[in-house]
Amino acid sequence: MSASRILVVDDEPQIQRFLKPALTAAGFDTVEALTGAEALKAVATQAPDLVILDLGLPDMDGKDIIANLRGWSDVPIIILSARDRESEKIAALDLGADDYVEKPFGIGELTARIRTALRHRGRTDSVPGPIRADGLLIDPVKRIVSRDDQALHLTPKEYDLLTLLARHAGRVVTHRTLLTSVWGPAHADDLHYLRVFVGQLRQKIERNPTEPHIVRTEPGVGYRFVSDQDYCIIP
Template identity: 45%
Template structure:
């Protein structure tokens, strides 16, 4: 387990520092936020692989932060709390938390729980190579795209974008990840490439209407399930 980006949202400097040092021994990249608002900003800008979220934040309750994250992200969230309240634990898990750890905690147990969440996030699911809703037909393996049984001619990059979004259908794909996949890591700041490509693909699939591809501002794109 290495090279994952982990966001720690906790208002206690000692806890933040302790977790940061521990995670860096596992070769993780660590982002630190002392408030809920800063944590949400990091979520949008950095798209971490995992969030460690404390409940007792100075500006907003951790439950509110979790609810905000779950409006647009499926990133695993591990809740840290000094409150050993079983009902609260149930409510947080129902609200979208993936795990709940009570302070004080054993660092080796924390590592083990993190490994489980990261494995779950990066498990490769078998995705159908064919999409057909009666209007739009996509066959990834055959490189065929049709609208109402009429073939649509896509460029290589347009097809790559469509295939990538279809692979993660119903989920947000971060714009940085899309750019890295299509143009390489040296172009991650060239977001205009993606804007232009997305418009061209939309024009061919939807006549400019946002029916299948939804833009989540400053975050990424999602192929919508109808």
């Protein structure tokens, strides 16, 4: 099997010098781009399996690149940026980025998130199989949710919320995406509403709802479902 090709879009020479050997050692091929224009051309001509994208580029904002790519490509995108404002994360994720890693970063965490994004590529376009997480079993085909072989009784909204998160296992799903997908556009800003439902859901699916292992909070941004195979991405 050929190595996955990773496009690194960053105009900082030290980042490029660090990432290329690190990603090669992790088993990936790398392609470099220093500008947004180079990045768009590379995605079109070199067909990378995943894009690592800095938001601060010399010719355009990284969010504009995400918006452009999502018009014609489903390539996974991981933001790697020093911008730590919640609004930047939310905007990038809502535009279609798959994950967000802040600089400075650990290569172990980054490669784990890369593997997660590659593993789940295309999951939302196919009928998902059973998903397991810390004794929880979600079978979207049979519409069954159980813990340790005991059926759980979820309300329709709780079930929709859980399965939406599970279909994007390992990825951050923003508050707005969850609210608009489960409750509709009229509830896009009802953050308290979402928190109440997540709390109710955790009471049913988590072993210890006060220390959740399955539905993790990404402060100010959204939530992340961590399945058994994705557990390594978050300590």
